[in-house]
Amino acid sequence: AQSVSQHNHHVILSEAASLELGCNYSYGGTVNLFWYVQYPGQHLQLLLKYFSGDPLVKGIKGFEAEFIKSKFSFNLRKPSVQWSDTAEYFCAVSLYGNNRLAFGKGNQVVVIP
Amino acid sequence: EAGVAQSPRYKIIEKRQSVAFWCNPISGHATLYWYQQILGQGPKLLIQFQNNGVVDDSQLPKDRFSAERLKGVDSTLKIQPAKLEDSAVYLCASSLRFGGQETQYFGPGTRLLVL
Numbered sequence: 001a002q003s004v005s006q007h008n009h010h011v012i013l014s015e016a017a018s019l020e021l022g023c024n025y026s027y028g029g030t031v032n033l034f035w036y037v038q039y040p041g042q043h044l045q046l047l048l049k050y051f052s053g054d055p056l057v058k059g060i061k062g063f064e065a066e067f068i069k070s071k072f073s074f075n076l077r078k079p080s081v082q083w084s085d086t087a088e089y090f091c092a093v094s095l096y097g098n099n100r101l102a103f104g105k106g107n108q109v110v111v112i113p
Numbered sequence: 114e115a116g117v118a119q120s121p122r123y124k125i126i127e128k129r130q131s132v133a134f135w136c137n138p139i140s141g142h143a144t145l146y147w148y149q150q151i152l153g154q155g156p157k158l159l160i161q162f163q164n165n166g167v168v169d170d171s172q173l174p175k176d177r178f179s180a181e182r183l184k185g186v187d188s189t190l191k192i193q194p195a196k197l198e199d200s201a202v203y204l205c206a207s208s209l210r211f212g213g214q215e216t217q218y219f220g221p222g223t224r225l226l227v228l
Contacts, residue, residue: 004155032214043116044156044204044219051214090155099144099208099215100169103155 002027004093006104014112015083021076021107023091030096033074035065036103039087047089050074061085083113115139117220119205125226131193134223138186138207144168145182146217147190148204156204162188195227 005024013019025031035047048059055067065076074091091104118137126132138145144163148156159178161169164185173180177196182188192199202224206217 034216036219043221046216046218049216092155097213098169099146099217100158100161101146101148101156101217103157105153105155 002093002102004091004102004104006091006107009105009107011107011109012112013081013109016080017111019076019078019081019085019109021089021091021109023074023076023104025072025074025091025093025102027072027093027095027102032094032096033065033067034092034094034101035059035063035074035076036090036092037087038090044090047076081109081111083111085109086111117205117207117218119203119220119223121223122221123224123226125228126195127228128197129194131191132195132225133189133191134203134205134225136188136190136205136220138188138205139218142207142209142218143185144208144210144215145188146206146208147180147188148206150202150204150222152201159190192225195225197227200225200227 003026033050036044037047038044048057050057050067058064063078067074089107092101094101120135146161147159150156159173160180162182165182180190202222204222205220208215208217
């Protein structure tokens with residue numbers, strides 16, 4: 001079955017530390033890749049997305065992600081986190097053409113001031 | 114631009130009761146989705162509409178869940194009768210078109226607690 005894996009569900013780090021969240025998927029074929037973020041008390045918001053082209057994509061608030069096709073991965077990175085990055089981060093994948101998003105279980109990230 | 118609207122934001126019911134959720138997508142968005150998010154998990158797609166037609170309802174528990182999108186705009190999701198395991202956040206999302214490279218935009222969700 002098709003699936004999306006996110007490891008290290010709970011991440012705690014200090015301000016200015018670097019963040020990397022892993023995402024692996026098991027789909028074959030052409031995929032669309034997304035990272036969504038949910039800040040406390042808010043709804044899911046798009047952080048960044050990859051459809052095609054340059055595998056290194058930049059999103060809002062200094063986040064970036066790299067698509068590595070050979071590894072079926074789409075890892076999220078931020079070189080220096082802030083307290084305001086405390087949130088839950090979800091990786092999502094859809095197959096090109098059908099839009100049905102499959103989500104990972106999410107990473108709960110807590111940034112300590 | 115207004116986002117996806119959902120109501121109510123919270124609902125508490127007893128098991129075996131019925132409940133309905135409402136969603137108004139972003140203006141002009143043809144495709145609408147309902148997701149269920151159980152605590153500690155990512156959202157799971159329940160049903161997908163293209164205008165007022167169902168594209169995919171393979172993961173909708175049809176013995177108790179139903180959804181409709183009359184006139185291709187607003188949508189309602191109903192649970193009848195509710196079970197304890199239906200406690201979750203129900204998210205509505207919309208995208209401009211179906212197919213290809215589309216981004217889904219999410220509403221704030223309805224948090225359901227079944228006692």
